[in-house]
Structure formats: structure tokens, C-alpha cells
Amino acid sequence: MDTLLVIVIYIVAAAGTLALGLLSRWYDRKLTAMVQYRKGPPVYQPIADVLKLFYKETLVPATARATGFLLAPAVSLAAVSLAASILWAAMFARDGSFVGDLIVVVYLLIIPPLATILGASASGNPYASIGASREMKLILSYELPLFLALMVGVVHAGWTLRLGAMAASGAAVYSISGVLAMIVAILAVQAKLGQVPFDAAEAECEIMSGVYVEYSGPPLALIYLSRAMLLATMPLLLITVLWGGLQGGWGVLAFAGKYILLITLATLIRNTNPRLRIDQTVKLFWYGLTPIAVLAVVLAVLGSSWKISWL
Amino acid sequence: MALKNWALRKSLWVYHVNTGACNNCDIEVLDLLTPRYDIERFGMILVGSPRHADVLAVTGSCTRQAQPRLQEVYRQTAKPCVVMAIGSCANAQGIFAESYHMGSPVDETIRAVDPDAIIAYVPGCPPKPEAMIAAVVKAWDVINTL
Numbered sequence: 001m002d003t004l005l006v007i008v009i010y011i012v013a014a015a016g017t018l019a020l021g022l023l024s025r026w027y028d029r030k031l032t033a034m035v036q037y038r039k040g041p042p043v044y045q046p047i048a049d050v051l052k053l054f055y056k057e058t059l060v061p062a063t064a065r066a067t068g069f070l071l072a073p074a075v076s077l078a079a080v081s082l083a084a085s086i087l088w089a090a091m092f093a094r095d096g097s098f099v100g101d102l103i104v105v106v107y108l109l110i111i112p113p114l115a116t117i118l119g120a121s122a123s124g125n126p127y128a129s130i131g132a133s134r135e136m137k138l139i140l141s142y143e144l145p146l147f148l149a150l151m152v153g154v155v156h157a158g159w160t161l162r163l164g165a166m167a168a169s170g171a172a173v174y175s176i177s178g179v180l181a182m183i184v185a186i187l188a189v190q191a192k193l194g195q196v197p198f199d200a201a202e203a204e205c206e207i208m209s210g211v212y213v214e215y216s217g218p219p220l221a222l223i224y225l226s227r228a229m230l231l232a233t234m235p236l237l238l239i240t241v242l243w244g245g246l247q248g249g250w251g252v253l254a255f256a257g258k259y260i261l262l263i264t265l266a267t268l269i270r271n272t273n274p275r276l277r278i279d280q281t282v283k284l285f286w287y288g289l290t291p292i293a294v295l296a297v298v299l300a301v302l303g304s305s306w307k308i309s310w311l
Numbered sequence: 312m313a314l315k316n317w318a319l320r321k322s323l324w325v326y327h328v329n330t331g332a333c334n335n336c337d338i339e340v341l342d343l344l345t346p347r348y349d350i351e352r353f354g355m356i357l358v359g360s361p362r363h364a365d366v367l368a369v370t371g372s373c374t375r376q377a378q379p380r381l382q383e384v385y386r387q388t389a390k391p392c393v394v395m396a397i398g399s400c401a402n403a404q405g406i407f408a409e410s411y412h413m414g415s416p417v418d419e420t421i422r423a424v425d426p427d428a429i430i431a432y433v434p435g436c437p438p439k440p441e442a443m444i445a446a447v448v449k450a451w452d453v454i455n456t457l
Contacts, residue, residue, distance in 0.1 A: 029351070038349040044321070045354050051318035052365070057389040059362060204359035216362040216389035 006089060013088030014081040017236075021228035022046040027260075028231065028267045035271045046228060053221035061214050063124030072119030073215070073222035079111035080226050084233045090163035091236075091246040097164030102154065105163070105237060106147060112226055113139050113192065116201075119219075120211035131210025134278045135201040138191055141285035142198075146188035148293035152181035153241035155300040167245025175310050177303060180296035182242055184289045186262070189234040190269055191281070193227070197273040198281055235262035312457070319365065319391065320451050322354040326364035326388070330381050330417065332371030335437040336398040340368055342440045350444065361388045366447075369417050372400035372407045378414030382424045391457055393429045393450045394421050397443060399436040429453050 025046045033040025060066045083105045090097035113135055120132035156172035157165055172178040191198035202210045215223060239245060239258050246255045276284065303311030327340055343350045344357065358364055361384050373381060385394070396417040399405040404416050414420060421428045431446040431453075 033349070033351060037346040039352050040349075041351050041354055048318045048321040048354055051314065052322040055315045055318065056365075056391075059387070059389055208359040209363065212363075213360045214362055220363060 009089050009092060010082075010085035013085040013092075017081070017084035017088070017229050017232050018225065021225070021230070021232035022050070024231050024263050025228045027263060028270075031264065031267045032271055035268070046224075050221050050224055053224060054218050056217035056220075058217040058219060059214075061124055064214065065122040065124070068118050068122035069214070070219055072115040072122065073219045073226065075118075076112040076115035077222050077226040077229070079108045079115070080229045080233055083108035084229060084236065087163065087233065087236045087240055091167055091240060097162050100161045101163050102150065102161050102166070102241065106150065109192070109230075109233070109237070110139065110143065112230055116211050116223075119215070123214035125214045127207045127209075127213045128211055130207050131201045131203070131213070135194075135211055137278050137282055138194075138198060138201055141282040142188040142191040145184050145285055145289045145293040146192070148290065148297055149181040149185040149188065150237075150241050152177050152293075152296050152300045155297065155304050158304070163240050163245075167240050171244035172242045172300070173244075175300075175303065177296040177299035177311060178242060180292050180299070182238070184293045184296070185238050185242065186265060186269075187289060188285075189238065190266055191285070192234060193231055193266065195266060195270045197269070197276045199275055200278045200281060203275065231263070231266075235259050235266075238262060316455050316457060319454055319457075323365045323393070323447065323450075324356055324358045324363055325366045325368050326358055326361045326384075328361075328367055328369045328381060328384055330369060330371035330377035330401070331374040332398065332400060336370035336401070339437040339440055340370065340397065340443070343443060348440045348444065350447075353447070355447070364388050365392050366450075367392060367394045368397055368443075369394060369401050370397045372404045373414045373417050373420050374412050375414045376412075378420050381417070381420055385421055385424055385428070391429070391454075393431060393454070394418075395431045395433060395443070395446055395450070397433045398438055399434060402432050402434050405436065 026041065026043050029045065030040040060069060086101050086105050086108075090101060117132045117135050120128040120135070153166055153172045154161060156175070156178065157169040160166060173182050194202055202212065207213070212220065212223060236259070239255065239262070243258055246252065299311050303309065327337070329337060342348060361367070367385065367388060369381065371377065394417070396402050400407065401417045404413055407413060415423070418430045418432070421430060429450065431450045433442050433446045435442055
């Protein structure tokens with residue numbers, strides 16, 4: 001494969017993920033409105049939000065370290081764009097995927113929460129520092145079960161770390177270990193997106209949007225964009241690793257259905273649950289979901305060594 | 312600048328400031344979020360921080376204690392922003408106008424900081440949610456001239 005073609009695919013993929021993310025953000029808000037018997041915002045709402053934020057004033061608090069404060073949203077957006085591009089490249093051009101790109105994507109997807117912590121700590125606001133400390137505990141709690149859940153996909157695809165090979169090797173989710181991994185992964189994704197019940201870091205009516213409290217104007221727009229892109233990227237990762245990726249022909253429709261199903265599930269979880277305290281979140285992930293993820297990995301390993309496909 | 316004004320009109324984020332209201336206006340503000348009025352149709356949402364806000368929904372009679380705090384919140388809000396003085400108290404301090412603990416009415420308090428502030432007045436005790444939506448529509452006309 002031409003290097004140039006891969007680069008073009010990366011750029012188009014990042015732009016496409018942006019559009020998909022904004023559309024998903026609208027779908028999320030519309031569905032929330034429908035759950036609450038409201039009419040909800042029009043379809044161009046996220047675009048209006050972003051445009052408005054770009055035209056607003058940028059305020060930097062007197063107590064903030066401006067460099068880290070303003071750099072963090074850009075770093076976050078760059079990381080999530082690159083992760084999304086690698087995922088799309090693995091789906092569209094199987095040669096565009098390289099050995100170990102799963103690990104690269106997982107690392108890139110840790111950067112947005114880390115950038116959030118950096119920006120919040122640099123803003124010099126006490127609410128933001130409470131939010132940053134909660135975000136840190138949140139990362140510590142969900143990263144291990146998320147990676148264990150993705151390991152199930154790795155084992156099912158025959159111990160490969162190439163996303164292209166994982167997407168091509170069929171869906172891991174149609175097995176006991178796959179179902180367990182999917183449940184754990186969906187909850188971990190919910191935490192990564194910072195959505196209810198794991199939104200203790202923002203908690204807008206408790207610590208006033210916590211980590212984002214001091215952001216305004218263009219930096220807030222970048223945060224909005226990177227969160228929208230993350231909303232589109234996380235289901236893509238789950239579909240690629242655990243649910244068969246993107247196949248040609250009718251596979252495109254199946255892919256769209258899976259994507260909409262995962263976004264709908266995330267929104268419904270968000271709308272039907274109260275916020276967990278940070279200690280409850282850590283307990284849920286460490287004592288509840290990590291053992292389930294370990295069990296799923298063990299089952300997957302047994303299934304692959306004994307050639308039992310439903311394990 | 313048509314695009315800029317369109318985006319601001321269609322995406323007004325509201326921060327609610329209580330400067331000593333009796334809670335009646337606050338309840339009416341919350342009514343705007345209910346299915347009956349649902350201002351998210353127009354892109355308006357309540358936000359937790361004045362940094363994110365485009366509209367300051369000010370209720371209450373602006374007591375002496377609240378006055379400097381309201382001015383500080385206005386300074387912290389990213390411009391351009393609209394101030395909505397909601398209720399008789401916020402407009403003209405209502406029946407408390409002669410009391411010993413009053414600051415100045417909300418519009419005077421804001422104008423002391425920024426003489427060019429955009430201020431929408433919503434009279435009533437408490438004003439109906441329809442009146443607040445009408446005030447937002449009038450604020451749109453002002454936004455168009457920015």
C-alpha cells in the first residue's frame with residue numbers, strides 16, 4: 001500500500017470521525033430529550049455550539065499556567081483524531097494496519113483524560129482540582145478492565161495485535177467470553193466518555209463542570225470536539241476488536257446498526273442511572289468488573305486452546 | 312458576521328444567578344427545561360459555570376451582599392453575553408426597594424461594570440416561562456446587531 005494513500009485515508013478518516021461524532025452528539029441529546037418526553041434540539045445543534053464557542057472570548061484565569069491550560073484541549077483533540085484515523089485505516093485498508101496498532105490506539109485513547117487532568121490542574125481552580133483528582137481515580141479504575149476486555153478480542157483473533165486482522169477474524173462477541181468482555185467494555189467506555197453514572201469528574205451541579213470549569217471560547221470548543229470524537233471512536237474500537245469490524249456489502253449496514261446500538265446503549269445508561277460516588281466507581285470497577293474481565297480472558301484462552309468456539 | 316450571530320442565537324447557554332430571590336422566579340426558570348416548554352429546542356441549556364455561559368439569568372433583588380458577587384460573575388463570563396433580569400425584583404427591586412439591605416437594581420449593577428451590556432428585562436412576579444422565551448427572542452434581535 002502506498003504511504004501517501006494511507007496518509008490521505010488518515011486525514012479523511014479524522015474529518016469523517018469529526019462529522020460522525022457531532023452527529024452522534026446530536027443523536028445522544030435527541031434521544032435524551034425523547035426519554036424525558038421532550039422534543040430536543042435540531043440536528044445542526046452541535047455545529048452551532050462549536051461555531052459559537054469559536055467566536056467567543058478566551059478567558060485565562062489569573063492563577064492559571066496559560067501554556068498547559070490552553071495546550072491541553074489541543075493535545076486531547078490531536079490524540080483522539082489519530083486514534084480514530086488508525087481505527088478507520090484498519091477497517092478500510094487492511095494493509096493500513098500495522099503490528100501492535102491496538103496498543104497504540106489504547107495509549108492514544110488514554111491521552112484525552114490525561115490532557116483533561118493537565119488542563120484542570122493548570123487552571124488553578126479548586127473545583128477543577130477536585131475534578132482532576134476524581135478523573136485520575138477514574139482512569140486508575142477503568143483502564144485495567146477495558147484492556148482485559150480488549151484482550152478477549154486479541155485471543156479470539158488468534159493472538160494478533162493487528163486491528164485489521166482482528167476485524168477480519170470475525171466477531172468475538174458471539175461467545176461467553178465475548179459477551180462478558182462486551183459488558184465490561186461498554187461500562188468502561190461509559191467511564192472513559194465521562195458520562196453518567198461515571199461523571200463524578202464533571203458533576204455539573206456539584207462541582208460546576210469540575211475539570212472544565214475555567215474553560216471558555218475556543219479551548220472549550222476543542223474540548224467539545226474531542227469529546228464528540230471520543231463518543232464516535234470508542235464504539236468503533238469495540239466494534240473493531242470485539243464485534244467483527246466493517247465488512248463489505250451488507251456488512252456496511254450491519255456496521256451502522258452495531259454503531260447505533262452501542263451509542264443508544266450508552267445514552268440509555270446515561271439517562272437511567274444516578275451518578276456514582278468516586279469510591280463506588282472504583283469499587284465497581286476493581287471488585288466487580290475486573291474479575292469478570294479476567295474470567296472472560298481465561299475462558300477465551302481455554303476456548304482457543306481447546307478449539308471450543310462458544311467459550 | 313451573519314454566521315457568528317446565527318451560531319450565538321442558536322446556542323445560548325444559560326447560567327442561573329440568584330441574587331436574593333424568593334425562589335419563585337427560580338422555579339419558573341426551571342419550568343423552561345420541562346417537556347412543556349423545552350428550551351433545548353432552541354439550543355439553550357443550563358450550564359454549571361459562568362465561563363461557559365452566553366446568558367446570565369439573574370433573579371432576585373440584588374442585595375448589598377450579592378451586588379459585588381453579581382459583578383464578579385459578569386466579569387468572569389465570556390463575552391458576548393446577554394443578561395436577563397428576571398422578575399420584578401431583578402428589574403426594580405420590587406417591594407423590597409426601600410429596604411435597608413438593598414444594593415442597586417440588576418441593570419445598574421451590571422452597567423457599573425460594563426456600560427454596553429445587553430440587558431433583557433422580564434417583568435412579572437414571577438414572570439411566566441412564555442415571557443422569558445419572549446425576552447430571549449427580543450435578545451436575538453439585539454444579537455443580530457452585534
